[in-house]
Amino acid sequence: MNNIARKLPAVLPDGLADALRAAVGPKGWSDDPQVLAPQLKDWTGYYTGTTPLMVMPASTAEVSAVVRACAEAGVGIVPQSGNTGLVGAQLPHGQVLLSLKRMNKVRGVDALDYTMTAEAGCVLADLQKAAQDADRFFPLSLGAEGSCMIGGNLSTNAGGINVLRYGNTRELVLGLEVVMPDGRVWDGLRRLRKDNTGYALKHLFVGAEGTLGIITAATLRLFPRPVEQATAFAAIRDLDAAVELLSILRAGSGDAISSYELIPRMGIELGLEYGTGMSDPLAAEYDWHVLIEFTGTVADGTARAKLEAALGEALEKGVVVDATIAASTDQSLKLWRIREAMVEYQYRAGASIKHDISVPVSRVPEFIRRADRALEAMVPGIRPLAFGHVGDGNVHYNLTQPKDMTREAYLALSEDIHRAVYDTVAALDGSFSAEHGVGAVKRDELKRYRPPIEVELMRRLKQALDPQGLMNPGKVL
Ligand SMILES: Cc1cc2nc3c(=O)[nH]c(=O)nc-3n(C[C@H](O)[C@H](O)[C@H](O)COP(=O)(O)OP(=O)(O)OC[C@H]3O[C@@H](n4cnc5c(N)ncnc54)[C@H](O)[C@@H]3O)c2cc1C
The missing domain is CATH 3.30.70.2190 (Alpha-Beta Plaits)
Incomplete structure (x- = not known):
């Protein structure tokens, strides 16, 4: 139960907890371990986090007040939407957890413009429904659509089953509203199909996994409804x-x-x-x-x-x-x-070591053959399960343990197995993360497989937008 008088762990500087609680009101925060527990464990069960306080702002102004207070105190923030991310990016490690789940209003559907403007905490399935109610179609669709939220979808540039025809989430966004790391609000909620006015700022925040700012709302593209x-x-x-x-x-x-x-x-x-x-x-x-x-x-x-x-x-x-x-x-x-x-x-067939990779579509067969060969030589009896959105060159290349090996012995080989898979991907001009992102789990892969100039440009962007390094620290870079 929330208890205003309860002392927060000493990690938060004096006065910050009071400022945050005041910013979001009594329904907008919790430090109750039971309330926090499900927000601090991810869907795979592999990753867990810790936080002194979860705040749940209900408006952009409240998000802004929280971020401003944290910036002034020099305390990190981890944004979280539906907590279905698969790379540990949405879990705090001592930072304030900012949940978007109370920001769940559809601000408007414009059937004539084929657009919808929605807050970051709207569940994806609810947005599909809102579009359908207006005889329109929002094509983003993935296994987690009953739980994931559009803020998380945008921040991971989610893919899913309709990318072949409609593109990734990046292709579905026209405008964004973002709270910047110093607390200022950038209102870029434009409904324009054409807008060549300098750098495409919205695309910086799409796929940034919460490291550059907090998306509070988005204007999304709609399509004619398939009948x-x-x-x-x-x-x-x-x-x-x-x-x-x-x-x-x-x-x-x-x-x-x-x-x-x-x-x-x-x-x-x-x-x-x-x-x-x-x-x-x-x-x-x-x-x-x-x-x-x-x-x-x-x-x-x-x-x-x-x-x-x-x-x-x-x-x-x-x-x-x-x-x-x-x-x-x-x-x-x-x-x-x-x-x-x-x-x-x-999961029922045994321990599974997973990869979410992409290669040029024409090289998918070669990738699967090469990787199968390398893995079978390395771990005889390993059971590759290669499946997924191959129309986009995206293979979920998951490897189930041999039947005659213990789970522990198999998982101890994880690093070697990842290396063999990602080296094969790199040799075929592919990507070690097709749609799940980098998060906490694949930071080393980013350094290993992306050219130094690319990583340096990312660092410079991060430094320019978040000089204190408070937005989702330790993720991506
Ligand atoms: C069963 C299942 C199936 C899946 N299928 C797919 C699939 O087909 N395709 C696919 O791409 N992914 C898939 N995923 C992964 C996951 O659902 C997506 O990554 C999804 O987009 C995450 O959304 P979320 O709301 O849960 O975000 P979260 O997990 O809460 O957060 C993900 C990242 O976004 C950041 N973030 C969240 N909200 C904001 C915000 N408002 N502003 C800034 N940063 C923010 C977080 O800090 C974190 O870095 C699947 C996951 C599961 C469990």
């Missing part, structure tokens, strides 16, 4: 066929293809073994599959017709060896369930 969808599950000849098929589908779909997800045999088996009511959608067993979605904004059957025609061409060419197209929304959901179950159940 029909066609979902297919296709077994492909081999890994190379994943790239060939994507090319056939893109050429044949106009702009209709929105998702293209790679699923290996092991992914299906995880669902069959640990899931309930799941079945293999195809009659025979194959090594590689893709889940494909076409959507259309006119309900005239075009999405399905285009998908059928493109898959027919791919079958004729031998690129696809078997396929099924969902006959109903229910069947489509069942196909998507295979994709989701794979993520949920991989």
Whole structure:
């Protein structure tokens, strides 16, 4: 329970706790260990944090007052939205935790402008709904959409399942409102599609993981609402066929293809073994599959017709060896369930060492083959689970422990395994972090794999905007 009289740990300088509590009011803070506990542990359970105080401002003015007070006292702040980040970036280590969850208002939806302005603590699923209520579509969609918030999505430049057609979060933002590290507010909530007035400041804060300022609101792009969808599950000849098929589908779909997800045999088996009511959608067993979605904004059957025609061409060419197209929304959901179950159940198969990498789309097969070879030589019996948004060159390359090895012995190899994977990625001109960010976990990789000039430019930007180094210290750089 909150208790105004309770002493905070001595880490906060005299007077700061009182100033922060006054800034946010009685409902806007907590130092109760029970309230703090879920905010200090991440979704993977691997990372934990500590804080003397969590503040939950309810307005931009309150965020500004908190940041100003912390800046004057020289105390660090860690912004947190939905706490679904996967690189430990949203957890404080002694700093003040600033939760955006009370800033959850949709400030407005403009159907004519195809825009929506929302506060940083709006849950992504609620924003999708707000757009739908105005007969519009907000395309950002990811597994954590029931919990993650737009402030976190922007700060991680989240990707997800619709990037192929609509782009990353970066492509979906028109304007931002940001509280700067000294507490001043930058109101850049412009709804303009064209605005070439100097440096594109908003893009500095997108993907900055809270290290340059606190995003309090955003103006987002909306799209015509898809009213029909066609979902297919296709077994492909081999890994190379994943790239060939994507090319056939893109050429044949106009702009209709929105998702293209790679699923290996092991992914299906995880669902069959640990899931309930799941079945293999195809009659025979194959090594590689893709889940494909076409959507259309006119309900005239075009999405399905285009998908059928493109898959027919791919079958004729031998690129696809078997396929099924969902006959109903229910069947489509069942196909998507295979994709989701794979993520949920991989933990049941043993310890998993994870990577979220990207390479140029055409090099995805080469990456998987090279990395598999290197890892199997290093750890015989290792079980690679390579899946994900391959339409964007993004592979979630997760490695499950060999069946005859202990969890501890396997996890002790983590560093060597990461190195083998990231070296392979680097050799193919890829990125060690496709969509999850750098956070606390991949800072050393940034130094190792990015050219010194790139890291120096980032440091200079950080120094220019946050000279005291108080915004999410110890993350990214
Ligand atoms: C089941 C599951 C599936 C996922 N699938 C995907 C996926 O497909 N694609 C993908 O990209 N990610 C995915 N993620 C990762 C995660 O959901 C995203 O990174 C998401 O964008 C984080 O949003 P959040 O609100 O939880 O942010 P948080 O975890 O709270 O914060 C993430 C980062 O943003 C900073 N931050 C938060 N709010 C603000 C703010 N208002 N101003 C400044 N900085 C801020 C934090 O300090 C931290 O650095 C998945 C996660 C889970 C658990």
